[in-house]
Amino acid sequence: MGILSIAPQHVRFAFKLATAIVLALFVGFHFNLETPRWAVLTAAIVAAGPAFAAGGEPWSGAIRYRGMLRIIGTFIGSIAALGLIIAMIRAPGLMLLVCCIWAGFCTWISSLVKVENSYAWGLAGYTALIIVITIQTEPLLAPQFAVERCSEIVVGIVCAIVADLLFSPRSIKQQIDRELDALLVDQYRLMQLCVAHGDSEAVDKAWGDLVRRTAALEGMRSNLNMESSRWAWANRRLKALNTLSLTLITQACETFLVQNTRPDSVPDTFRELFAEPVETVKDVHRHLKRMRRVIIWTGERDTPVTVYSWIGAATRYLLLKRGVVGNTRISAIEEEILDQEVVIKPASAERHHAMVNFWRTTVSCTLGALFWLWTGWTSGNGAMVMIAVVTALAMRLPNPRMVALDFVYGMLVALPLGAFYFLVILPSTQQSMLLLCISLAVLAFFIGIEVQKRRLGSLGALAGTINILVLDNPMTFHFSQFLDSALGQLVGALLAFVVILVIRDNSRERTGRTLLNQFVSAAVSAMTTNKARRKENHLPALYQQLFLLLNKFPGDVAKFRLALNLIIAHQRLRTAPVPVNADLSAFHRQLRNTADRVISASNDDKRRRNFQQLLDELAIYQEKLQIWAAPRQVIESVQRLTAMLHKYQHALTDS
Template identity: 80%
Template sequence: MGIFSIADRHLRFAIKLACAIVLALFVGFHFQLETPRWAVLTAAIVAAGPAFAAGGEPYSGAIRYRGMLRICGTFIGCIAALVMIIVLIRAPLVMVMVCCLWAGFCTWVSSLVKVENSYAWGLAGYTALIIIITIQNAPLLSPQFAVERCSEIVIGIVCAIVADLLFSPRSIKQEIDRELDALLVAQYQLMQLCIRHGDSEEVDAAWGGLVRQTQALEGMRSSLHMESSRWARANRRLKALNTLSLTLITQACETYLIQNFRPDLITPEWREMFAQPVETVRDVHKQLKRMRRILSWTGEHDTPITLYSWVGAATRYQLLKRGVVGNAKISAREEEILQGEVVVKVESAERHHAMVNFWRTTLSCALGTVFWLWTGWTSGSGAMVMIAVVTSLAMRLPNPKMAGIDFLYGTVAALPIGAFYFLVVLPSTQQSMLLLCISLAVLAFFIGIEVQKRRLGSLGTLASTINILVLDNPMTFHFSQFLDSALGQLVGCFLALMIILLVRDNSQARTGRVLLNQFVSAAVSSLTTNTARRNENHLPALYQQLFLLLNKYPGDLAKFRLALTLIIAHQRLRDAPVPVNDDLSAFHRQLRRTADKLISASNDDKRRRYFDRLLEELDVYQEKLVIWQASPQVTEPVNRLVGMLRKYQHALTVS
């Protein structure tokens, strides 16, 4: 049954893509647009892009959101192009070079913003370049061209959205409901593993899987938010559930680590209770109900703090989960949970990676300009545009090299497919708009199926084929022009791939070290007596950085354990009852300043110097805690943090 449903979704999206392209083509010719190709190309990219990313039919709202990003990116690019034309119209070469810098700048910004918003900035970069190149022979027509391009793109986006709505976009809500239950069961099973204190590799695999599962749920929340405004209450609850899920992971792993120092932390009664197997969410609910009853009798003083906190977080998770499933009005208790903490955003650790992307895009566009001017090739401008498109869109992806190869394969496949349509199909359909629409619908249908399978080159084939077809008004069929355009695309993708391969990205080690130092800074910054700072919730940001570390170093368990241990230290010190006095408050500020200098250090020597200073200050801080008679709840986690920093000093200071 599942196989048939997947096949049905594949067919439904292929029909949806064909409908979007045909609708854009019909509207373009009906309203006598000069280049309906832009509307058709936009409809194809906006509809097919999310399907390629999702590996199937995208959920409701994804196409609409991508369309809005494309509109924003197009308008930003058009405004930037008009400003460059007004200022630099008398120096065309300088204007093109400035536009190359603009494309690099947009790629740099897209590397630092959230992944889901990076598409708009990448688009803004190459949109300006397209306008600058196109108006070289008629600069006075640039405002008209910019307006026409924006209009055609908006038409294409509207057609893609209409097609999405016509064919019943699938909602992600049921998937979220199932995932919430599965996540709670997985959290309970992780706690069972940690209390049993079994094999460390098994625990590593379990918490690593839970981090990814929680990250996937956060992605689903974004899709639900895009789907409809009626899920606003569910969206608020899911934000809090993301934090609660990360809190549960942290408490479970801390329970495991503490038993390395205190094996008798968990009493036999609690071990026996967690030894009972659970398979369904109903079993978890029964167990949590028993635990709450026991805790109401015994109180928190006779229960390990990590276990007591875990049960409380799991109970809040249950409450919010019921609210998400029913999408009911938010109760007073839920509102208290939702407003309990302020979620903090962390600074990006990929600044060096972003700078590499800037130079890749800028140099490739400049190389395309030199190639265009040196050869005088009429399609050199097309090659230059493809260079900008590939480098702008590929840089934000985890593997830019594979994205470049995908574009190159697409342009190679587009050559025979486009030639067949150009020489045989399109000339035969000139007397009938219906035949023209059917021929393009067939092309879109079959490529739409391949796009959902993430077939290498499928998305590039769709875009490149539409781009080289003569979908202008009126249609003209000059084979030399077609061949020039097709070869221009091919040469542009090849040059872009060469730049990606030659300008190597050596930022992985630096990014990993910055990430680890950010974990150190977060742990140190949690030492505070400021109430507002204590209410700041860094967990989502820290786990987002941990997820980035997982992607950068997929097999390095030592780095994951170190990062997780630092996150646990942060969470424990944040809740520790630090004595409130001016002496400790001033020293907390000094510790934060040193940690900030550690992160921003430009070389290994400075980094080692600041790290040594931080360790010396933490030794002094421990002495101050003894003087001010701090409780073991403060002194023990601080001592563990200092010991861990000394143990991993080399990994945290050497690039």
């Protein structure tokens, strides 16, 4: 029943993985590489890693992109290793300690960069450690080993990419087209809920789902960008569509919130128009045309700002969506939309989390080195390598403990499976390269199916089994060496798992508070008269931080509402007609500096003092707005922001 229920794409990827491993094995032996095992292991990890992350066959471009990251990480790690060897060749113990710190440093950086790029830095950390450990007995061979390792890894990556291309990788383009249509329909339904001022729980659920789907669409855009350069026009439009989708969510939620204090803020005409049901994008298009005619007849001033902005954003969404579907040349109108604003990248709120990851990697690698030096165990170096691999790959993922546990289970499975291959299969295939390839292809095929199901231990079992098999040139069979290697990687995985359990990650609350304070800082920074600053688009960054908040605190509606209110305040203040003069400009800089000090405060007392100073300055700012005869819209927006900060002062300052 299990075999019969396997989906066709699972079988296709299993063949792809088997082909990648067989190609790497054949090329490694054909060109007499020193250790073909590295090429085979690289091909397996590069191909299977994205499948495990995706829970199925990865989209086109994912394997190629991961391969490029692996090459970059390997070269960075090799250069770092050579630098350490040249500088500290006379102090091997100190060199090993500094290499452990380097591995922790790379993990720290990988925790701060974009998730899709973190793999390169994690790899750079343990590549340097592998080289330094391997040349301990013959340090003069370090340059040769670094070059060999890089060449073997490049061979493995090329084999994985060739296998991916042979088995017609799946394009994500059709799924993006379908999601763009479905997303617009659901955006319209959210606006219907907000205009009708319906149940707040239904609104919370609808906007939460749309935030997640918009974040998922941005991930699809990244996959499409990796797939081929022919999607460059679609990629530019999708970047703008991400902002437009977030704008639609913001304007809809503000429409709902405004009606809490002003129930008659939305005219009956628009209530009737939004009351009509929609099923398809054509229905949305038809209703938008009617609404635009109503705005022309009644005038822009008689249309609520949020409704007017929502209709404009939805119209631009439709225009860009058509361009994405057809992947046509960008028109002059589209170019104007695409060049409208400068998108700002978010600052990381996980600095404490990154520091915890640094200590986890550094401490576990150092303990492994001490264990190796103290016991003198021949496979202690293998344990150290496994520690570095587990900690580097686990730290960036949402649940490092489960990743480490996956490796522990994988090493346990690799021990009997590897022994079977080592004692029975490989000795029987010594006279035939074809039989050797078939035997490894069968192993890769069945593990490839399990990897796509995210079976705990499957990815670790694949890497662990290949690592302990004697796929060197020439092949030798010493059972004591095999057992040492198998136990070494099991001990390394266990030690890494224990360190992750002992050094607890207590950064969740701190990250949540930092995220909320970054929302406050963004709202305060929107109060500016600088034209270039007002053109900066912080919305994608703010919603990226909101998405992180959703992941850190699932189900905490109060935090989500506060964050959403601050995002709405930012958007409202960004478009507010603040009077232009030197006095207000200087005070804007002062407000921004105070808000930045709230984020960077090292303890609760400093944070409370800086936050109180910010509240006092906002009170003074309101007086200045009165003196300079600011429009009512500006004064009311600042008053609402100040009242919100007073209300949630404890949530924003206390640990």
